[in-house]
Every structure is written in C-alpha cells, then in structure tokens.
Amino acid sequence: MESNAQTATLRLTEVFLSLQGETSRAGLPTVFVRLAGCPLRCRWCDTPYSFQGGETVPLASLLARVADYGVPTVCVTGGEPLAQKNCLPLLAALCDAGYSVSLETSGALDVSLVDARVSRIVDIKPPGSGEDARNRWENLAHLTPHDEIKFVLADHADYDWAREVVREQKLAQVCPILFSPVQGELPPAHLADWILADRLPVRMQVQLHKVLWGNTPGK
Numbered sequence: 001m002e003s004n005a006q007t008a009t010l011r012l013t014e015v016f017l018s019l020q021g022e023t024s025r026a027g028l029p030t031v032f033v034r035l036a037g038c039p040l041r042c043r044w045c046d047t048p049y050s051f052q053g054g055e056t057v058p059l060a061s062l063l064a065r066v067a068d069y070g071v072p073t074v075c076v077t078g079g080e081p082l083a084q085k086n087c088l089p090l091l092a093a094l095c096d097a098g099y100s101v102s103l104e105t106s107g108a109l110d111v112s113l114v115d116a117r118v119s120r121i122v123d124i125k126p127p128g129s130g131e132d133a134r135n136r137w138e139n140l141a142h143l144t145p146h147d148e149i150k151f152v153l154a155d156h157a158d159y160d161w162a163r164e165v166v167r168e169q170k171l172a173q174v175c176p177i178l179f180s181p182v183q184g185e186l187p188p189a190h191l192a193d194w195i196l197a198d199r200l201p202v203r204m205q206v207q208l209h210k211v212l213w214g215n216t217p218g219k
Contacts, residue, residue: 008086010062011036011054017069021208023121023148024176030073031066038079040106042129044182050079059090077104091115108134112142120147126161128154143175150178154185159194172201180205
C-alpha cells in the first residue's frame with residue numbers, strides 16, 4: 001500500500017451520515033468513515049462486520065465521498081483504523097480540508113503520530129473485554145485536553161477496575177473521561193449510580209445511535 005498521499009489507498013467498510021452517538025460530540029451530524037480490519041477481538045464488539053473484507057479505495061475518492069455529504073464533522077473509526085498505515089494521511093487530509101475530525105481507536109496501537117488537529121478518542125480496555133492485556137499505556141503520555149479516554153464496562157468488576165485506573169493514572173488531569181455500559185449487559189442506571197456514589201470525574205454516556213436506531217449498520 002502506498003503511503004504517499006497522492007497514491008494512498010485504504011480498505012473501507014463503509015461511509016455514512018449519522019448523528020454522533022458518543023463522546024462530547026454526541027448528537028452532532030457526522031460523516032463516519034469506517035475502515036476495515038482490527039487486530040483485537042473484544043468480547044462485546046458491535047462492529048465485527050468490519051473485521052474482514054472491505055473495498056480498496058484511493059484516498060482522493062474517499063475524500064470526495066465525504067465531501068458529498070456537506071457536513072463539517074467527520075469521525076474515522078473501525079475496526080481499528082490505525083491498523084492501516086494510510087489512516088494517518090487520511091486524517092491529515094481531512095484536517096487540511098477544514099473538517100473537524102475525531103478518531104476512534106482501541107488504544108492498542110500508537111497514537112503519537114496522529115495529526116495534532118484530530119481529537120483522539122482512545123479506549124482503555126477493562127478485563128471484561130478479554131483484551132485488557134493489549135492496552136498501550138504509553139499512549140497516555142501523548143494525550144492532551146483535546147482528546148478523550150473511553151471505558152466500555154460490562155459489570156461492577158470492570159467499573160472497579162476502571163475507577164482505580166482513573167485514580168492511579170490521574171486521568172482527570174489528562175483529558176475528558178467517558179464511561180459507557182455494554183449494551184444488554186450493564187443497565188445504564190446502575191453505572192450512573194456507581195459514578196454518583198463515587199463522585200467520579202467522568203462523563204457517563206449511552207450510545208445515542210442505538211437508542212434511536214438499534215444495532216443497525218450504517219447508523
């Protein structure tokens with residue numbers, strides 16, 4: 001795969017317009033660019049259809065497809081978008097084109113080379129995910145208040161683990177922190193009660209797009 005921005009290609013699962021369902025941008029009309037492939041297999045992944053396949057597209061034509069929607073906010077997601085080296089020139093090109101860009105990443109790969117204009121939404125995987133050994137803790141040193149850290153939690157054990165990570169790593173001093181319940185496993189009200197009881201400096205979120213449209217791909 002070429003790394004030059006003029007000849008770069010990417011493996012693409014889908015491009016679609018929806019409301020951002022998570023992060024501090026929740027509710028904003030957003031163009032989603034979902035790249036194919038992921039080296040992780042989180043137990044509760046809701047986009048396993050992105051693991052394989054996808055179409056190979058030139059970066060220039062992908063930018064044109066994004067532009068067709070006429071929306072200023074773009075989210076690059078996956079799968080794990082950083083598993084493709086040409087994700088980096090894609091992110092830079094989107095920023096150069098004037099978009100407000102966010103990146104959703106598993107936290108298992110290096111985020112230090114991502115364009116500084118991009119808001120990096122970095123997961124920290126709890127034990128319930130089955131992938132907590134893949135957390136790249138070195139990423140924390142590269143994050144700024146422009147970024148966000150996300151924990152997706154399945155039960156009280158995951159919550160306890162995440163709470164201690166927040167405290168030990170002093171994450172509230174790094175960037176905004178997001179706590180999300182695994183759909184169908186952890187009732188959102190339970191997570192809300194725990195956060196309030198512990199006075200945690202985190203933002204509780206549910207996936208707005210699932211509230212509106214369920215688990216519909218492309219929404």
